[in-house]
Amino acid sequence: MSDVIGVILGGGLSSRMGFLEKGLLTIGDVSLLGRVKVRLSKQIEKVILNANGDLSRFDGLGLPLVNDTISGYAGPLAGVLAGMDYAAREGASHIVTVAVDTPFYPRDLVARFDKTGEDLCMAVTPDPDRGLAQHPTFGKWPVALRDDLRMALKDGVRKVVQWTKPHGCVNVEFTVNPFDPFFNVNTPADMAKAEAMIAEYDL
Numbered sequence: 001m002s003d004v005i006g007v008i009l010g011g012g013l014s015s016r017m018g019f020l021e022k023g024l025l026t027i028g029d030v031s032l033l034g035r036v037k038v039r040l041s042k043q044i045e046k047v048i049l050n051a052n053g054d055l056s057r058f059d060g061l062g063l064p065l066v067n068d069t070i071s072g073y074a075g076p077l078a079g080v081l082a083g084m085d086y087a088a089r090e091g092a093s094h095i096v097t098v099a100v101d102t103p104f105y106p107r108d109l110v111a112r113f114d115k116t117g118e119d120l121c122m123a124v125t126p127d128p129d130r131g132l133a134q135h136p137t138f139g140k141w142p143v144a145l146r147d148d149l150r151m152a153l154k155d156g157v158r159k160v161v162q163w164t165k166p167h168g169c170v171n172v173e174f175t176v177n178p179f180d181p182f183f184n185v186n187t188p189a190d191m192a193k194a195e196a197m198i199a200e201y202d203l
Contacts, residue, residue: 003091003092003093003094004044004092004093004094004095004096004110004114004140005044005046005047005048005083005086005087005090005092005094005095005096006040006041006043006044006046006047006048006095006096006097006098006110007047007048007049007050007079007080007082007083007086007087007095007096007097007098008023008033008036008037008040008047008048008049008050008063008097008098008099008100009050009076009079009080009083009097009098009099009100009137010022010023010033010049010050010051010079010099010100011050011051011052011067011068011073011076011078011079011082021057022100022101022185023036023051023100023101024057025185025191027103027185027191027194027195027198028195028198028203032100032101032103032185033049033058033061033100034061035103035104036098036099036100036102036103036105037049037061037063039098039103039105039107040096040098040110042107043096043107043108043109043110043111044096044110046090046092047063048063048064048065048066048083048086049061049063049064049065049066049100050065050066050067050068050079050082050083051065051066051067052067052068052073055067064086066082066083066085066086067082068081068082069081069082069085069150070150070153070154074153074158075158075159075160076097076099076136076137076160077149077152077153077157077158077160077163078153079097080095080097080139080141080149080160081146081149081150081153083095083097083141084141084143084145084146084149085146087143088143088146092143093142093143093144094119094140094141094142094143095140095141095143096109096110096113096139096140096141097137097138097139097141098137098138099137099138099184101184101185101186102137102138102182102183102184102185103185103194103203104179104181104182104183104194104197104203105123105138105181105182106123106174106181109123109138109174110140112172112174113139113140113172114140116170116172118140118170119140119141119142119144120139120140120141120142120145120164120167120168120169120170121139121140121169121170121171121172122134122135122136122138122139122160122161122164122169122170122171122172123135123138123139123171123172123174123182124171124172124173124174125173125174125175125176125180125181125182126173126175126176132171132173133182134161134171135182136159136160136161136164137160138182139160139164139169145167148167149163178201179197179200179201183197
């Protein structure tokens with residue numbers, strides 16, 4: 001999939017983690033960002049990081065770095081747009097996004113998206129209350145929609161599904177057994193849970 005670029009979304013404020021740089025926090029002696037990078041690099045040849053602020057804190061990681069192109073911490077869609085803009089300059093047709101705080105996401109994420117043959121996909125998992133739980137930071141996005149997304153962001157759209165639904169986004173369902181692969185680390189308690197998951201499931 002040389003025409004697809006992997007984008008790690010790390011541009012949030014991490015307010016529930018005391019505004020620490022979440023991606024640089026370690027579990028099992030490896031940073032969250034390191035775990036996410038390795039997992040994605042095994043699925044896509046080229047991987048970049050979307051982040052905000054002074055990007056020098058990520059020096060030495062060996063990743064191209066891109067800031068949001070929409071100011072004001074506009075949420076994950078701004079990171080998606082930044083990834084699309086980068087991919088357009090590189091001549092890529094799609095990006096696949098993953099979240100920096102979700103270290104155990106599926107190892108076949110990209111393959112499952114590709115198997116659908118669809119341009120716009122989002123990961124979902126079974127949920128006893130909602131039927132399906134959406135994971136909007138895990139998706140495949142066509143670069144051709146970047147101008148549409150830019151306009152939507154300028155118009156105030158912030159929720160991912162608000163933008164993807166009208167474009168016919170396809171759900172790709174993943175299992176949650178033996179653990180939820182989209183468990184994300186938001187708090188110190190989540191860090192402890194992630195450590196326990198590493199020990200239990202040899203992650």
